[in-house]
Amino acid sequence: MNYNWDWLVFFRQSVTGEGYYWEMIARGLGWTVTISLLSWFLALGIGTAAGVARTLRNPAVRWTATVYVHCFRNTPVLVQLFIWYFVVPELLPAKWGDAVKQMNPALNQFLTVVVCLTLYTAAKAAEQVRAGIESVPASQTHAALAMGLTTAGVYRHVLLPQAFRIVLPPMTSDFLNVFKNSAVAMTIGLMELTGQTRQLSEFSAQPFEAFVAATVVYMVITYLVILLMRWIENRSRIPGYLGA
Amino acid sequence: MGYDFEWGTLLRAWPYLAEGMAMTLFLVAVAMTLGILIGTVLAVVRIFGPRPLQIAAGGYVNLFRSVPLILTIFWFYFLMPPVMRMITGDQNLTIGAIYSALAALTLAEAAYYCEIMRAGIGSVRGGQMHAAMALGMTRSQALLSVILPQAFRNMTPSLINQTVALLKDTSLVYVISLNDFLGAATKLGQRDGRLVEMYLFVAAVYLALCSLGVWLVGYFQKKRAAGA
Amino acid sequence: MIDIKSVSKWYGDFQVLADCSTSINRGEVIVVCGPSGSGKSTLIKAVNGLEPFQQGEIVIDGTSVGDKRTNLPLLRSKVGMVFQHFELFPHLSVTHNLTLAQVRVLRRTKQESLAKALHFLERVGLSGHKDKYPGQLSGGQQQRVAIARALCMDPIVMLFDEPTSALDPEMVGEVLDVMIRLAREGMTMMCVTHEMGFAQKVGHRVVFMDEGKIVDDLPVADFFAQGAAKSNRASAFLSQLIY
Secondary structure (H helix, E strand, C coil), X not given: CCCCCCHHHXXXXXXXXXXXXXXXXXXXXXXXHHHHHHHHHHHHHHHHHHHHHCCCCCHHHHHHHHHHHHHHHCCCHHHHHHHHHHHHHHHCCHHHHHHHHHCCHHHHHHHHHHHHHHHHHHHHHHHHHHHHHHXXXXXXXXXXXXXXXXXXXXXXXXXXXXXXXXXXXXXXXXHHHHHHHHHHHHHHCCCCHHHHHHHHHHHHCCHHHHHHHXXXXXXXXXXXXXXXXXXXXXXXXXXXXXXX | CCCCCCCHHHHHHHHHHHHHHHHHXXXXXXXXXXXXXXXXXXXXXXXXXXXXXXXXXXXXXXXXXXXXXXXXXXXXXXXXXXXXXXXXXXXXCCCCHHHHHHHHHHHHHHHHHHHHHHXXXXXXXXHHHHHHHHCCXXXXXXXXXXXXXXXXXXXXXXXXXXXXXXXXXXHXXXXXXXXXXXXXXXXXXXXXXXXXXXXXXXXXXXXXXXXXXXXXXXXXXXXXXXXX | CEEEEEEEEEECCEXXXXXXXXXXXXXXXXXXXXXXXXXHHHHHHHHCCCCCCCEEEEEECCXXXXXXXXXXXXXXXXXXXXXXXXXXXXXXXXXXXXXXXXXXCCCCCXXXXXHHHHHHHHHCCCHHHCCCCHHHCCHHHHHHHHHHHHHCCCCCEEEEECCCCCCCHHHXXXXXXXXXXXXXXXXXXXXXXXXXXXXXXXXXXXXXXXXXXXXXXXXXXXXXXXXXXXXXXXXXXXXXXXX
């Protein structure tokens, strides 16, 4: 193969003066981790709220949550990102729209990605939480109500603790997906890991090494996330309760 | 809001958008068909295969499931041409972006289809394999005639679900400037300065298509529950 | 016809079959019984190689089951097996269930297979159901179809693994009737079952197993007679059954 292998490329300086190539990777990784973790934790909060809302009896609340979940789960994340970045600023009231357009571009990109990723992931999390709540037998709710707990109390003390344990395994794959979906940030200019790798491959003319590095980093992230979730599963295991 | 909507652009752009949609549907059709085929083979290998192949198949699935699809698309876009040049010996060979996109989508989705089929094969009663073998069928005959048909029927809802996910994933070929539905809409929107209308339209169309898919999943789930 | 010689099997450290030896001659009907966990299902599945075993030998009509060179699918096509949970193929019609292996394994033509299928469906009394799907049949009907499916392969011996244990009581009789007729026509049969009435009607020998060992191997008359011919464990077991 007429390919000039050069695994030391990471220790070379970028031709565009951005520092060493490994620094580019590190910067990209920093953005990836920041965006992903921030979005994930926000999504857990919003997703739990939406998931609970889908199980409540009030039809207005339930329907709002259902429409939200359906719309955000059934459009591609890239399309959602473009709508937040290109469409929403135009549709906001004039003063807000201008404020957004005049924002520091990096901040604008960062906020857009976080908002998009959060709402997208929250919709998925909402479905998991809903499924988890619905798999707890209704008799548990009856017993809790019979004890005098309010609805909020029932959710807080009986339903959600059990629901979360049940859906921990599928939540793991949602958590992993956040890291993978963060790659769309590069399309609006936020150079997270994938974006940096692509730039690296073009500047250094060593695409193979660049992509291998990025692949390895993503696989390490995946491995760490799986380990973390397994640790959480073990810590939260209820003795004698099958599968939870 | 002070935005002046001009929905006429959609009508004028219609032919170009239709081409983009054709490309999207083409990508989905090919990636789904080949993906399910490859995924089924991988699943069979993971369950029945010789140990080294089992590990290799497992590694393949884990690799494609850990890495963002955008990165996979880049892998194939940047690295397929040099590799193909090396294989064919033709230094002037060019590979169209569409082939990289198809390869990336097919192989990535195959990893997900593999896990679905693994669950599907596992959902068939163990006694079925015994009964088939007791009649004198070999493992492969039993798989083809007895196990896989049942596995497919059991997993139809999940397979459709994954195909809906594939439909959404095809929008990522944007990063290699392939003219799928989203790509076509972007080009036109940028040319006419009407990104707002274009993107809202694109979102609505995807929403409609995916909703159709979700409805299909529900339909098949009800059919199975009724004891088909 | 079938020789089981000192067969032992372990699952990891747990010994599930311990030095089992018996034989079945042409035309004999052997009933294998014992408490649950005694290994009787494992033994019968070892006979046609569905359960491998680590020690001993099983020879069917001159062919050794455990020998690596044996063509197991070919051997299995001559040994019919009926399972506790029927195991009809749910995605195929009754007729297709009966013809599938004839065409694929015995390489018969479609017409031959169809003729055989209809013949045996008639024998088990279910001709009218030939186009139905297993899900549309009752348990007893499914089991009779399963017997017909095995018979279509023209087996030299039939193995039954608790054929009536999963049936509602009112359907047990229709399946036993088919098995009794089969026995009276001279089929060599090995049946794992609790149906002692069946054993007394057409059985030649009873093999009693406990904890993986063959404890008793007696002619039917001796097994059911009062007196000390059978072991104490067998007596205790029998007294718990209602027949």
